[in-house]
Amino acid sequence: MRRMHKENNLTKNQQIIFDLIDKSPEPLKAYSILFNVQKKGIKAPLQVYRALDKLVEMGKIHKIESRNAFIACQNSSCQVSKATAFSICEMCEKITEISSSSLSKYLANFKDKDGMKYSKYNLEFFGLCKKCR
């Protein structure tokens, strides 16, 4: 009926939920997603959270931790790295994924006091976007 993870395709629920997030101009919250996919037969929170978990795992979407909201990946490398950076406008809540190779290089090479490096991180910048300034 449909193809599975070996080819990295999405399952039915994952596809429905990814499509919704991907076409949304703004990050979506889990229960707002639930409300929007009920006509497609997804009725329970857990169905949404399970799909979200997998999509995050695959790097197709990211969670904006400070907002409990989900956004489609706007880069190409996140599937591998789980290294994410966003700018968040505190006025209008516009959220953009930052793709800066110098930033990602700097952070991937950053060493803490113990000399430890971290390939996985999440950075959220806060300020005012172009429009709101």
Place this chain on the structure above:
Amino acid sequence: MRRMHKENNLTKNQQIIFDLIDKSPEPLKAYSILFNVQKKGIKAPLQVYRALDKLVEMGKIHKIESRNAFIACQNSSCQVSKATAFSICEMCEKITEISSSSLSKYLANFKDKDGMKYSKYNLEFFGLCKKCR
């Protein structure tokens, strides 16, 4: 009876909750805080959340967004900047505030595509701590 914000002292509830967080070896969650301060007369979630909000605002504590938990500031400059960085062990959940002037300088000077700078940010690094490696 007690002194107020002009001298930046804490109110009764703020002090109780700050003391608890400050002496905790690990970040605390709101309802765990609530449970621990009920003997001191703080009975409702809202009392905890209000104190937490103020303490975060003052820079005395920080919220670990990916964990919904609160940790006392381990630096000295956070009261001003709201620019925070943490390392999180995914094995044992040990969380440490990073104080690296090169990191904070790099991030404070980082410009996005639109040339925008951000003095406020939150960075969470994930990996394994010394013990767990």
Place this chain on the structure above:
DNA sequence: CTTATATATGTTATATTATTACATATTGTT
């Protein structure tokens, strides 16, 4: 000291976000 204003507290109820537990179905593999 009195009044006004702002800030903090107390209390109940409720909203929002996320997971546990268990049953069933589907997929990919042998």
Place this chain on the structure above:
DNA sequence: AACAATATGTAATAATATAACATATATAAG
């Protein structure tokens, strides 16, 4: 066909956070 792994369905509940309203306390001004 049989098996194991993954995905789905469903109900109940746990965990996190806020709204609304009443009261109290603290600082500032007159």
